[in-house]
Amino acid sequence: MIKRTDCFKQLDALIDKPQVKILTGIRRCGKSSILLLLKAELIKKGITTEQIIHINLESFTFSELLTAPKLYQYVAEKIKDKKIYLLLDEIQEVEHWEKAINSFLVDFDVDIYLTGSNSHLLSSELATYLTGRYVEIPIYTLSFAEYLQFKTVYSKDKKQDNKSEFLSYLRLGGFPVIHTANYAAETAYKVIYDIYSSAILRDTVQRYKIRDIELLERVIKYVFDNIGNTFSGKNIADYFKSQQRKVDINTIYNYLHALAGAFILYQTARYDIKGKEILKTQEKFFLSDIGLLYATMGFKDRNISGILENIVFLELKHRKYNVFVGKFGDKEIDFVAEKHGKKIYVQVAYKIDSEATVQREFSTLLNIKDQYPKYVVTMDDFWKESVEGVKHLHIADFLLDENY
Structure with missing residues (x-):
């Protein structure tokens, strides 16, 4: 052990x-x-x-x-x-x-x-x-560093370079039980689905006496489909209305509250960097483990940026940061993380593949005129130049970096 x-x-x-x-x-x-x-x-x-x-x-x-x-x-x-x-x-x-x-x-x-x-x-x-x-x-599921430790002890497969290992971590998530056995992805997802079902039934449905399980599952699907996006209970209610189903907004908030209570979701408030205040609308919700997404909805890479955000969010929580979604004017910073009076800012993207992406990910950070560390985290293998003090790191390197 x-x-x-x-x-x-x-x-x-x-x-x-x-x-x-x-x-x-x-x-x-x-x-x-x-x-x-x-x-x-x-x-x-x-x-x-x-x-x-x-x-x-x-x-x-x-x-x-x-x-x-x-x-x-x-x-x-x-x-x-x-x-x-x-x-x-x-x-x-x-x-x-x-x-x-x-x-x-x-x-x-x-x-x-x-x-x-x-x-x-x-x-x-x-x-x-x-x-x-x-x-x-x-207690969270395994961080990437912990995953590598488990891989060394339990896996029969030869350890690869960190970027290749990250792809495995990305596909399987961090539930310890998955990494104490050499599960194929399909079997791993079945194990994770059993964990999910238990958390839904015992820690959500039974504990909060939820009767409309079909509605709960539809709320979960909406949230899982919108990892990395800001939204509110009203957005969910409006979505259901567009599907010809009227749902009381308080029911939506109660379900989100129950899912957070069972640690299936983490709710993250927005923080106005200029006004230095926590905002009460348009939060983000992240999964307690990305494996839950694949176990319930299959592996999808169409929302890869949101999935990467989720992994970075959990890493910051592992490191005991208070984590917020940043608002800077009309721009968004994926994460403003605070600990012991210090901050870091993090933007997460899949690839820096165009000048427009460079502008989007770096420019907002460059406009924040303080001395706290700023990062752009991507899956780029080659282009990793820093820009005017904003560090650009591959996500595997960021997750293992001990300097923040």
């Missing part, structure tokens, strides 16, 4: 800290594996196995623990005099779980680690019980 360095480093630094540690992300992104690695690390540090209680709440073994009182009773009976390390996988399966967690903190000497596949774990209920006493650790 590979230790995903960035994820694990953050978690390791929080061992024995008083906050509840909550790992969140789409199903099968690697949360459970990280908990297993944590368990091994605790034992390595001298913690006895009797001090570690590890429960996967999706396992039938623990199917009787899906209410707060039952979970509390089970754990309380196992706690002796020593400090306990409590690892609870898929905690959202437990009804009123936050009450049990709060009681553990009050009643016992315990260090708590949770995983969850729904972002609304961190909702008002949790805030009420655990205000200031939890830290969220977002």
Whole structure:
């Protein structure tokens, strides 16, 4: 089992800290594996196995623990005099779980680690019980660098140059389970579709009590078809209206909210660079893994620029940037990313194949008169000249660059 360095480093630094540690992300992104690695690390540090209680709440073994009182009773009976390390996988399966967690903190000497596949774990209920006493650790599917690490360990195929490997990453996405076996693309997409179906059924339809599944699927198709484009719930409602179907705009927003809650989508607001304010309209939505697109709609390269944007977006999230879509006058910057008071600007394009493309991708960045790094990221193999300080990188090089 590979230790995903960035994820694990953050978690390791929080061992024995008083906050509840909550790992969140789409199903099968690697949360459970990280908990297993944590368990091994605790034992390595001298913690006895009797001090570690590890429960996967999706396992039938623990199917009787899906209410707060039952979970509390089970754990309380196992706690002796020593400090306990409590690892609870898929905690959202437990009804009123936050009450049990709060009681553990009050009643016992315990260090708590949770995983969850729904972002609304961190909702008002949790805030009420655990205000200031939890830290969220977002877990994403594999970055390109992590994919290369997995490829080295698990694949029988000889590792190729980074640009060739990127084409494989582009086709398969980053779900860890895909890269621990030598799946052909067709089989990989079937595995990813099963993950998608579970996330839709359990973390979206059931959790949010959605009845019109056919409408939900049509909303998903609209979003998946518009990766890299700004749009609003009204745009979706207008599209359905053009198809002779009237849909309440609040229903659209509820569905988008539910899909984001299940980590199928990430919503990204626009940021006015001149006005230095976050705008409330025309967001972009990105997929939690590009493999979801291929698994549900087949491999399409007609929206290759949007697909590349999605991959860059996830890389920036991996690196813990706050990511926005930039607005500069009437022009768009694909990404304005902020971290620790610093910014980078990123434009993403498939190819720089004409003077018009050069003007479109570089000119807006050149008009931003600050000293923060600016990048144009493409799949060009040969033309990679920087223009007046704006760096032009192949996307594989950008994803592996450690300088931002």
